[in-house]
Amino acid sequence: MTACAECGFEYDLATAPEVPALARGLAGEYADLLRASPAALRRRPAPRVWSPLEYACHVRDVLLVQRERTLAARRRETPVAEPMGREERVDHDGYAAQHPAGVARQLHDAAMLFAHVLERLPPADWERTLIYTYPEPAERSLRWLAVHTHHELRHHLQDMRRQLPPPGAAGAA
Template sequence: MTDAPSPHRTAPAPPAADTKDWTWVLERPCPECGFVAADVAVDDIGPAVRDLVPRWRAALARPDVRDRPRPQTWSVLEYGAHVRDVNHVFAGRLAAMLDDDDPQFADWDQDAAALAGEYWSQDPARVADELATAALALADLFDAVPADALDRPGRRSNGSRFTVRTLGQYYLHDVVHHTHDVGA
């Protein structure tokens, strides 16, 4: 007798690819979540990220954590796995900016990562723990940024340029926005 496939192993319909260049949030408030990136000081990033961790833990403990609100909108679990991975990606980018002169960041396709990682099938408690660990590590990295490094540059392969300051503002919008997306 073979084991029946897990109901969580079947890939749901992929969301429409998000091809927007969200760097505009560095210049104006986000109309969806209300975040104002320009108001964020680098010293505020670590504490803000730490404040989000319990909200993600609570969201990932919901009984409907795997339910998608619409077929092509991620579930809380999928958003949580994405935010966990965002923390890892930005930790690497911040470290590169602090260690190298004007690094170009490796491309990261969030949609491909979601499919490859089967976000929908992951264990919510494990995602909550991994998200917390990654978020707290990145918060510590931002806390340790010296004042004379705030204007160090880095760039994406599409040409978008960041400083350590604007990378932090951009990152914080991303994780705050996704907290808004899941109502946490």
């Protein structure tokens, strides 16, 4: 994958070392959106489309899972990145029932943890690999994993913005 057809994100692996700062900044943008009214945050636009709060919970969990995958790739040769169970987590962890302010704090912390691990990668470790199983199994570098995580953050921020009124608009808070 070199570009996302839906959001336009370009996969430029040379930007991987920038991902820690980008993740920290995007966590703040999520926190801003999570200040919307709880009703707006929990509303699904269609039965099979997540609510803004569910997207935020997913991103929090992506950051935590990607951190663990990064650490695993530093410990072992080409580990398999087991699927995170993205669809099951929505119900199993009760994403829609979580408190938006708590999710904002957790997402911030998850971004900090992920960024910290990436910042500690020596230059050679950016090329360590793992088997990434989505959308189909492929050997991927930690450089790719960082850029892919940045894509997840940007893509789902767009998903949330599409569903929420702009900050300051009537019904935004």
